[in-house]
Amino acid sequence: MIFYGHYRVTNDKKGDNMIGCLCLHGFTGSPYEVEPVTRYLEEHTDWLISVPTYPGHGEQLMLKGITHKLWIDEAERAFLELRKKSGTLYILGFSMGGIIGGYLASKYGCDKLILLSASAYYMNPAQMVKDIKDMIIKGVRGTLKDDELYLRYRKKFMDTPLSATFEFRKLVKTLKPSFRDIEVPTLIIQGECDGLVPRKSAEYIYKTIPSKRKKLCYLKESKHMICHDVDQEQLIEEVFQFLMEPTK
Known part of the structure; x- marks a missing residue:
């Protein structure tokens, strides 16, 4: 039976009929980036939720000497492992995870695909200027040190070698053409104030996938x-309703 709101979704299925959901984080990130969504799914369904961490990623970054192929391989390994246990399979990818998720959906297929701030394009200069101004204001007020997301971004910047950034660019260039082969139902969600991934990224993906x-x-x-921002409730509602819709 399926219930909404504060109730739990129970599909009463086992083995080959089980539902699995692969959730992929972004570049220099960790499962924390998609944690609000994965926690909600764990609390409201009995699905198998898989949230792999790419080599060199996690709370402590160790990216030196790590290639983008290793990130793809780890996501693919997790996908294939989950597929063994699930008859129905969903993919959710955030930022770089959206690029990898699109690749997996095009190569293997899945039942539904969700792309959050997927980085087909990256850097939004106008929004970045606004964000820097906001940080300067917070710095003057002495409140910047209490901004958790700023502290995480600062740590990422300090701990990310230039070689890893080049590997990220290689990954996007290599996997971006995969969007032309995605036939599965797809939900694309984009923050309008995103300083790292511009609006045109979501527009490109929407127009490209067939x-x-x-x-x-x-x-x-x-x-x-996006999973931790002010529109979090709307995001979770959009994701959950999309996943609850009949596939046919």
Whole structure:
């Protein structure tokens, strides 16, 4: 039976009929980036939720000497492992995880695909200027040191070698053409105040994928860390409703 709101979704299925959901984080990130969504799914369903961490990633970054192929391989390994246990399989990818998720959906297929701030393009100069101004204001007020997301971004910047950034660019260039082969139902969500991934990234993906069932949703006040931002409730509602819709 399926219930909404504060109830739990129980599909009463086992083995080959089980539902699995692969959730992929972004470049220099960790499962924390998608944790609000994965926690909600764990609390409201009995699905198998897989959230792999790419080599060199996690709370302590160790990216020196790590290639983008290793990131793809780890996501692919987790996908194939989950596929063994699930008859129905969903993929959710954030930022770089959206690029990898699109690749997996095009190569193997899945039942539904969700792309959050997927980085087909990256860097939004106008929004970055606004964000820097906001940080300067917070710095003057002495409140910047209490901004958790700023502290995480600062640590990422300090701990990310230039070689890793080049590997990220290689990954996007290599996997971006995969969007032309995505036939599965797809939900694309983009924050309008994202300084790292511009609006045109979501627009490009929406126009490129040939799926007959696709939806593009903008969150007006959200920046890049979309799962943790002010429109979090709307994001989770959009994701959950999309996953609850019949596949046929």
